[in-house]
Amino acid sequence: MKRKSINRITRRTKGSNQGNQQRPAAPADNSLWSRTLATFNDCSDLTQSSLNHKHIHFLYFDHLLDKDTLNREVMQPLEEIPEEELSSFLQNEQFEELQTSEDITEKIVQGFIAVFLEKDKVFVTNLYGPQTRSVEESETESTILGNHDAFIESTSVNLSLIRRRLKTPRLKVITLYAGEISRTEITLTYIEGLVDKELLQNVKERINDVEVDAILDSPMFIQMIDDAPYSFFPQYFDSERPDVVIRNLCKGKIAGFAANSPTAFLAPSNFFDFFHSPDDWSQRWAISSATRLLRMLAFFITLTFTAFYVAVTTYHYEMIPEALIIGLAESRNKVPFTPLIEALLMEITIELLREAGARLPTKIGQTIGIVGGIVIGQSAVQAGLVSNTLIIAVAISAIASFVMPNYTLSAGLRIARFGLILLAGALGNYGLLLGIVILLIHLSTLSSLSTPYFNPIAPLHPRELLRAILRPPYGSQSMRPTQARTHNKDDIKSIGARNNE
Amino acid sequence: MNNRNVEKLHPVQLVFLGFMLQTTLVVFSLPRQVAEAYGTNGWIMLFVYSLIVTLNIYLFQLVYNKGSGASAFSIMNDTLPMVIRAPIYIIIAVFFTFDAVFISKQYVYLIQLVTFSTTPAIYLLCAFMIAVLLFLAHPVYKMVRIAGVLFGLAMGTLAVTVFVWNDFSFSRLTPFLFKEAAASSDLMSKIDIYLPFLSYEICFFLFPYVTAGSHLFRSFYLGNALTTLIYVYTTILCFGFYSFEQVKHILYPTLNVFSYIEFPFLIRIENLVHSVFLVTALVTVVFNYWVSTSALKEVIKVKGKWVIPLSLIVLSVVLTIPYTTRAEMEIALQWAGRSRTVLMFFLPLLMLFLIFIKKKVKR
DSSP: OOOOOOOOEEEEOTTTTTGGGOOOOOOSSSSHHHHHHHHTTTOTTEEEEEEGGGTEEEEEETTTBOHHHIIIIIIHHHHHSOGGGHHHHHTSTTOEEEOSHHHHHHHHHTTEEEEEETTTEEEEEEOBOOOOOOOOOOSSSOOSSSOOOOOOSOHHHHHHHHHTTOOOTTEEEEEEEEOTTTOEEEEEEEETTTSOHHHHHHHHHHHHHOOOSOOOOHHHHHTTSOSOTTOSSOSSEEESOHHHHHHHHTTTOEEEEETTOSOEEEESOOGGGGGOOTHHHHSOHHHHHHHHHHHHHHHHHHHHHHHHHHHHHHHOGGGSOHHHHHHHHHHHHSOOSOHHHHHHHHHHHHHHHHHHHHHSOHHHHHHHHHIIIIIIHHHHHHTTSSOHHHHHHHHHHHHHHHHOSOHHHHHHHHHHHHHHHHHHHHHHHHHHHHHHHHHHHHHHHOEETTEETTTTTTTTOHHHHHHHHSOOOGGGOOBOOSTTOOSOOBOHHHHHHHHHO | OOGGGSOOOOHHHHHHHHHHHHOOTHHHHHHHHHHHHHOTTTTHHHHHHHHHHHHHHHHHHHHHHHTTTOOHHHHHHHHSOHHHHHHHHHHHHHHHHHHHHHHHHHHHHHHHHHTOTTSOHHHHHHHHHHHHHHHHTSOHHHHHHHHHHHHHHHHHHHHGGGGGGGGOOGGGSOSOOSOSOOTTOOHHHHHGGGGGGTTGGGGGGOGGGOOGGGOHHHHHHHHHHHHHHHHHHHHHHHHHHSOHHHHHHOSSHHHHHHTTOOOSSOOOTHHHHHHHTHHHHHHHHHHHHHHHHHHHHHHOOOOOTTHHHHHHHHHHHHHTTTOOSHHHHHHHHHHHHHHHHHHHHHHHHHHHHHHHHHHHHHO
16 A cells, blocks of 8 residues: 655754754743753754644654554644644544643653644653564573463563463553653552452552662562562562463462563562472473472582582591592592682682673683583692582582572572581581571571561461472362462462353 | 561461470480489380479460460569569579570580580680571561471481481380489489470460460470470480490480481481581570560660670670580589579469459459
């Protein structure tokens, strides 16, 4: 279809090509047009256009707008309709009339177009639709079975990924704003009837209390609404996957997105949520349960294995069986350092390799693996700087840390591990246990959105604990967990009943 | 503060707390103490001690019921003038503080004896006290929650003893009752077997934090039953694992049992077990300091949350520096325990008397 040519003049605002020579422009008159333009002084990306013969002027950021919609819904109709029908066209519900330049500028930065009639009558309409990437697979939460689509940097696409899976009007969406300069949209979703109203109010209050200049993504934002900002344990579970979000919404939790972030956060969360992977729900229950147990073991290994090596080789040699101690003594024979120094040396090297691997492009990253694994590892042993046994201990700890499905938790544990190594080096098993106890004290008293973080261990809910550690078969899951304080505890039956309503 | 955010004490958590308060390091030496005091099959007497504990808890229950759930402090505040009640609060604080520091030192001396023979005990004690302080910094409902988590660690360790069941033999037990007690056994050594059961009396100070749904006393009766069960189990295990004469001569028979357990990658796990039993000592010590702090807060009004607990810890550590040997510690603990036993029977009786007076005056 041939598109009609539109008789309009479009230009960038003053200063687009003038660089430093641009001077602040004083409003030429006191009209809304002039005042709004003055607010956007030095904003070279602002687009002004006009339909001169009808005395209509437009102000918008063309990179925030969907250009097809702009042409279809605003430019073309305005071009075509007679001048006397202009007012009635702008009275349509998609347009909103604004009176002050402050309101107009706020709308323009949000992706609205401002239509000025005679420079003093202003209507705005939402045409927000910037370029976004398409829905792709998550790189941080990849799965073998199950869904492969993940959230992107567009809240509307993310909400669509949720809505297309939850076809119920009970799915509610609230939009709040945070960030003094960025005025970032924070979108909260929940299922009415499952969510605890008090917790919802609590999140809203926390969001409203946030006082920062800019919020750039969800993982950054959730640290601002934490219960314990100094803790190195993440207090809200985050995910890039719609299936994970929906599973948690059905437990009565609240999901939130910061605008332009592909990550959703789930509130409240508990420690065991971080051990669950989306694959658990796609696999048969037995293999999923075994994998969860493996992850728990990995948690324990990554936290204590190197520290235990240090404690045993420094203070408790008698704990090693005779068959092993000869080999261990031989491998430590050449090493001039104490086990503590030896372990710290190797752990820091691993951390350097990990950080270098994360920062470099994939192709160079592989080289780092070779340099780290073969060159440093083997050479360090041959040079007599570290023992073979320690390399095994450190490597097992590092591999175990990769088993954690959640990166934030895994990163937190790395810090805790160093603490335990130091304590084990200073006080042996006593120091190690002292460290573990302090860690348990911390975990038992931590809270997520004012609910216990170590639930269902503290407070103890034996059935829930079993469900957190193992993944029971689908038929046997009947109650919603207590974490989200949902009043609707009856799981599958109530959802079925609602669907039939 | 939002009331829904303040968790009520749950009965299961209170059972765990009761167990953790009562079970201390004495579990390592109890079989020897029982063998010395009562001789063969002395473990039967543990049930008698358990009954006495039950009686004492029943006295607390009477105070709770007669006083309509009012705490000991509020009953005294309502009935006694400051001149009389202040010394009582100070006595309570002193008793509980010294018990706390002696239990800490007892644990530290065990660690020193087994692993760190050349390290000054004060360093080990300071490390322990840091954990105490971090534990004590939380409100009581969170402290009870922590005790529940640490319970899992202690019970998990005791469960490892199933690996020595193969070496347990009934032939080492005898049908004779209370024969061959140590020559040194006297009435006091028999009374001292009661001391490992102490610390259940903390429930007396938990009245303001419980509701009817918490079933405080039922939980503590169950906690006491669990402690008795574990004490009886470890004692019988040692009696059937070693010969009777061996039990009487090993300092820590239960701990020694662990040294016979071997895993493919690990042996002599008693080195780990005594470290894990840090948790039982820690819970008892922390709640003792908590009672002392609560008692002192009734006398001294201090704003800072850390001032009283920190001062108590520092003061008690400094004042007990002269106690440098395990034997001195044990004597100190015996006397602290004995006087505390008397205090814990006297205090509920005093409360009942005060409640009676209060009601009479009202009438």
